[in-house]
Amino acid sequence: MVVGGGAVATRRAAALVDAGADVHVVAPRIAPGLAGLPVTPHLRPYRTGDLEGAWLVHAATDSPSVNALVAADAERDRVWCVRADDASRSSARTPAVARSGDVTVAVTSAGDPARSRALAAAVELALDAGELPVRPHRRAATGRVTLVGGGPGDPGLITVRGLRALMAADVVVVDRLAPRELLARLDPAVEVVEAGKAPHAHNLTQAQINELVVARALAGRHVVRLKGGDPYVFGRGGEEALACVRAGVRVDVVPGITSAVAVPAAAGIPVTHRGVTQDFAVVSAHLDPSQPGADVDWAALATGPGTLVLLMAVAHLEQVSAELVKRGRPEDTPVAVVSDGTLASQRVLVSTLADVAADARAAAVRPPAVVVVGEVVRLRELLAPPPLAGAAP
Numbered sequence: 001m002v003v004g005g006g007a008v009a010t011r012r013a014a015a016l017v018d019a020g021a022d023v024h025v026v027a028p029r030i031a032p033g034l035a036g037l038p039v040t041p042h043l044r045p046y047r048t049g050d051l052e053g054a055w056l057v058h059a060a061t062d063s064p065s066v067n068a069l070v071a072a073d074a075e076r077d078r079v080w081c082v083r084a085d086d087a088s089r090s091s092a093r094t095p096a097v098a099r100s101g102d103v104t105v106a107v108t109s110a111g112d113p114a115r116s117r118a119l120a121a122a123v124e125l126a127l128d129a130g131e132l133p134v135r136p137h138r139r140a141a142t143g144r145v146t147l148v149g150g151g152p153g154d155p156g157l158i159t160v161r162g163l164r165a166l167m168a169a170d171v172v173v174v175d176r177l178a179p180r181e182l183l184a185r186l187d188p189a190v191e192v193v194e195a196g197k198a199p200h201a202h203n204l205t206q207a208q209i210n211e212l213v214v215a216r217a218l219a220g221r222h223v224v225r226l227k228g229g230d231p232y233v234f235g236r237g238g239e240e241a242l243a244c245v246r247a248g249v250r251v252d253v254v255p256g257i258t259s260a261v262a263v264p265a266a267a268g269i270p271v272t273h274r275g276v277t278q279d280f281a282v283v284s285a286h287l288d289p290s291q292p293g294a295d296v297d298w299a300a301l302a303t304g305p306g307t308l309v310l311l312m313a314v315a316h317l318e319q320v321s322a323e324l325v326k327r328g329r330p331e332d333t334p335v336a337v338v339s340d341g342t343l344a345s346q347r348v349l350v351s352t353l354a355d356v357a358a359d360a361r362a363a364a365v366r367p368p369a370v371v372v373v374g375e376v377v378r379l380r381e382l383l384a385p386p387p388l389a390g391a392a393p
Contacts, residue, residue, distance in 0.1 A: 002039075003046045003070050004060035005030035008084045012058045012094070013037055026050050027061070046070060051079050056092065060084040087113055096120035100127030101164050128160045131185075143170075143217035145244050147237045149230040149256015152263050153368075154342040155179035162254040169224035171216045173209065175235075177228030177368055191216075206236055210243035217249040228368075230256040234284050234311055258282075260309045263341030263370040267348045268384035269377055276375050277306025285313035285371070289323040302327030307374035314367045318357035324373065325353050334377035339369035348384075350377060 002013045005027030013034055016023045023039040026046050035041070042050070046066055051057055051073055059070035059081060067083050071090070074081035080092040087093055095106035096116035105123050109115040126132050146165045151157035158166075158179055166172065166182060171191045174183065183192060193212065196203025204212065209225075216223045231237025231253055244251035260282040264271055271280040281301060287294040301308055302324045313320055314337075325331050331354035340346045351359040353373065 001026065001051060001054040001057040002060060003027065003050070003057065003066070004062070004084070005034055006060070006062060007031060007033075009058070009060040010034040010037075012060055012082075012084070013039055015094075016056075016058075021056075024054070048073050051077050054079050056080045056082070058082045058084065058094075098124035098127065100124060101168065103127060128164060142250070143220045143222060144250040144252065145213050145217050145223045145225060145240070146252045146254060147225045147231040147240060148227065148254045149235070149237075149258075150178040150182070150226050150228055151257040152229060152259035152266070152342045153177070153179065153340065155181040157257050157262065157342060158182065159254060159256065162256060165252075165254055166224050166226060168222060170221040171213075171223045172226055173213055173223065174226045175228055178226045179228070182226075206239060210240055213240060214243055214247045214249055217244065218247065227256070228259070230258040233258045233260060233282070259341060259368075259370055260311060263338050264309065264336070264372045264376075266342045266346065266385070267336060267338045267372075268380040268382075269336055269338075269372050270379060270383070271307045271309060271372070271376060273376050273379060276379070279305045280307035280309060280374070281305040282309045282311065283313075285310040285316060285320050288316045288319045290319055298323045299327045302329040305374075307372065307376050310371040310373065312367070313371045314360065314365060314369050317360055317371065320371075321353045321356055329353060329373070333373060334375065336372045336377045336380065337365055337369050338372070339365055339367070341368075341370055348380070350380065 002009050002023060002025045005025065010031050010033045013023050013025060014037060017037055017039065024042060025034065025039050026042045028043060028045055030041055057070060057074050057079055059067035061067055064085055067085050071081045071083055075091065081090055082092050082094050083090045093108055095108045098105040098107065098120040107116045107120040107123065109119060148162040148165050150162065169190055171193065172186065173193045173195050174180065175195050194203050195209050213223045213225055225240060227235045227237065229235060237253065241251050241253065261271055272278060283296055283301065289296065289298055310320065331352060333353045335351050335353055335356040337349040337356065337360055338346065349359060349363050349365060
């Protein structure tokens with residue numbers, strides 16, 4: 001039973017409905033949100049006798065005298081009562097609740113609701129951050145695979161959902177560019193498999209990775225495939241997801257923050273900006289444009305999108321920049337090369353299409369790096385963030 005029809009009554013009724021209760025509401029008028037819930041309304045003032053058959057009542061009106069009457073009737077009828085206006089006069093208390101994945105924690109603190117809510121928020125944050133031991137000790141009957149995008153490098157940029165999945169894993173298959181600091185938080189019983197994926201030096205081939213995640217899942221384990229960036233942005237996540245689907249393995253995808261946008265942002269470069277450019281393209285530039293098999297349409301890119309974001313471009317930066325100039329992009333187009341983006345070791349080299357390859361060689365730029373081509377690079381002069389403590393110049 002919920003006595004009252006306002007915002008507090010709506011919240012209490014919604015929680016009871018979520019818990020599976022048969023909820024009756026007594027109030028002369030009820031708020032639209034409460035009217036939309038699957039409750040039984042009694043549109044009249046509360047009267048003694050309304051608690052018959054109830055096992056819990058919430059006194060949630062804006063009248064202390066009505067709430068006191070409800071509480072007195074509940075005491076007489078030996079029904080648990082929660083007073084929204086005075087927890088100290090309640091025979092029952094509603095805890096603050098923290099939820100993370102399949103874990104629910106209820107918090108009470110001697111009748112102090114504000115303190116309970118603050119503690120619940122802190123517990124929820126710790127659960128989401130993987131700071132509390134929530135990994136199931138009993139293995140599930142059927143395994144599954146979760147493809148998790150770990151973000152551009154900084155371990156703080158993984159999503160809450162991605163971190164939650166990682167902390168619940170039985171097996172973690174990790175790429176070289178994934179936020180590896182997060183591995184230190186794993187339970188010692190978690191199997192960690194190095195997938196490598198460095199250029200021309202893979203620990204495992206893609207086919208071997210596909211076979212591994214499927215085999216571990218079919219053995220009843222929760223496999224997290226931890227990648228840098230986003231699984232579906234040049235991460236071959238689609239291939240791994242298809243391998244799972246074909247094997248009848250459940251697969252979930254947790255999107256990640258792609259380095260194509262995050263790394264330029266960390267360097268003070270928005271990929272779009274009103275009055276500068278309204279579009280951008282993200283290109284995998286790991287192949288020499290002049291060689292067979294390089295099927296990127298460089299002619300369209302040279303004269304099309306205002307901003308080009310080139311991933312995996314360091315090895316062929318000279319050929320790529322020359323191709324863009326040959327196809328029509330001006331030689332003086334500003335270019336930024338951001339290496340170790342979002343990390344304390346981040347470095348930013350600003351140049352032009354004509355000079356960027358030579359400047360990058362002189363600065364000994366090494367992967368991982370993101371190359372940004374376009375007028376938005378000039379905004380870095382105004383938007384560059386202050387250097388992090390211990391950051392490279």
